[in-house]
Amino acid sequence: xxxxAINKPTDFMHRGDxxxxxxxTDPERLAELWRLxxxxxxxxxxxxVHLRGLIExxxxxxxxxxxxxxxxxxRSLARYRMSDDExxxxxxxxxxxxxxTVVLQSGEDLGLSAEWVAGLVRRIKAETPLAVTLSLGxxxxxxxxxxRDAGADRYLLRFETSNRALYERIHPSRPGQQFDRFELLxxxxxxxxxxxxxxxxxxxxxxxxxxxxxxxxxxxxKLDMIGVGPYLRHPxxxxxxxxxxxxxxxxPATERMTYKVVALARLMCPWANIxxxxxxxxxxxxxxxxxxxxxxxxxxxPNLTPTEYRxxxxxxxxxxxxxxxxxxxxxxxxxxxAAIGRTPGQGRGDAVRGEVFxxxxxxx
Numbered sequence: 294x295x296x297x298a299i300n301k302p303t304d305f306m307h308r309g310d311x312x313x314x315x316x317x318t319d320p321e322r323l324a325e326l327w328r329l330x331x332x333x334x335x336x337x338x339x340x341x342v343h344l345r346g347l348i349e350x351x352x353x354x355x356x357x358x359x360x361x362x363x364x365x366x367x368r369s370l371a372r373y374r375m376s377d378d379e380x381x382x383x384x385x386x387x388x389x390x391x392x393x394t395v396v397l398q399s400g401e402d403l404g405l406s407a408e409w410v411a412g413l414v415r416r417i418k419a420e421t422p423l424a425v426t427l428s429l430g431x432x433x434x435x436x437x438x439x440x441r442d443a444g445a446d447r448y449l450l451r452f453e454t455s456n457r458a459l460y461e462r463i464h465p466s467r468p469g470q471q472f473d474r475f476e477l478l479x480x481x482x483x484x485x486x487x488x489x490x491x492x493x494x495x496x497x498x499x500x501x502x503x504x505x506x507x508x509x510x511x512x513x514x515k516l517d518m519i520g521v522g523p524y525l526r527h528p529x530x531x532x533x534x535x536x537x538x539x540x541x542x543x544x545p546a547t548e549r550m551t552y553k554v555v556a557l558a559r560l561m562c563p564w565a566n567i568x569x570x571x572x573x574x575x576x577x578x579x580x581x582x583x584x585x586x587x588x589x590x591x592x593x594x595p596n597l598t599p600t601e602y603r604x605x606x607x608x609x610x611x612x613x614x615x616x617x618x619x620x621x622x623x624x625x626x627x628x629x630x631a632a633i634g635r636t637p638g639q640g641r642g643d644a645v646r647g648e649v650f651x652x653x654x655x656x657x
Contacts, residue, residue: 311505330556330589337563343642346387349598349606354400359463359532362607363400383597393641394424401430411443418444424641447487489518495546497535517644522572525609559589568592574613
């Protein structure tokens with residue numbers, strides 16, 4: 294069995310190994326991958342499953358991303374922004390349920406002014422013990438600095454694909470934009486945020502080589518959080534008209550491929566917090582999240598968004614748990630976590646930085 298040095302994350306696995314795992318369909322070999330990922334997860338971040346209360350504060354967006362149902366040109370979508378009091382109602386639920394973190398997520402909405410976000414962060418930090426994660430898209434560096442100074446702990450900004458040409462096709466830049474997502478991720482690290490990113494799996498035009506590049510970028514960036522999920526088509530987007538397989542070795546947008554990337558991300562970045570995403574539950578409502586947790590993940594994100602808004606936050610159609618209240622979602626996830634022999638996380642669930650493991654020669 295191979296041993297991967299934990300103090301050199303980019304050396305965990307040769308590129309040929311990554312590609313071999315991504316391409317394999319052999320159930321016995323995949324069972325070994327699931328075992329290695331689960332063992333690594335247990336040894337590095339433990340058996341607790343950290344719950345991040347998701348609050349989708351706005352579905353306005355100025356961007357024209359080719360895959361997203363929130364894109365600015367989706368004119369038939371009813372738009373909303375939550376008020377301070379509505380957000381704080383969800384925050385108080387997170388405290389009641391024992392969560393350690395709230396995640397404030399939105400489209401790239403300039404109607405959420407930098408000052409409003411900073412004030413909301415200060416209020417959450419003053420009134421609760423919660424960590425605050427922001428996922429508000431590409432904002433100006435001075436805004437990111439303001440929010441960090443206000444007390445925001447983490448920032449999520451997925452780069453979706455490291456294939457530059459493919460990225461530009463699905464995610465057109467804003468006129469006059471002076472920075473890209475990788476530059477912003479670097480700025481977030483410099484500001485002292487815990488930084489999360491991730492990718493979509495199975496974008497039309499994405500290859501196994503692209504996914505191997507993505508995994509190498511996770512390790513190179515030493516991400517604190519890694520979110521990966523399958524590409525799910527939205528019929529009101531330009532990408533929905535693209536052919537299913539537009540390149541040789543097209544990576545499939547399947548449940549199994551998502552588990553493979555979750556498992557490999559765990560092996561490449563043992564310290565990271567990795568969620569079993571709602572998209573997995575959308576593909577497999579019965580056990581998608583559970584299988585993610587058994588194959589390297591250690592986080593789930595129960596949705597606290599009021600139900601009248603939740604159906605309007607339609608990045609893709611048919612999202613799991615759209616009609617459930619925050620309380621119902623909490624109870625369901627608690628039962629699912631217990632059913633696989635894991636326990637809900639206590640406290641903030643901060644990332645275990647890679648430096649903690651330096652000097653340890655092997656992880657398995």
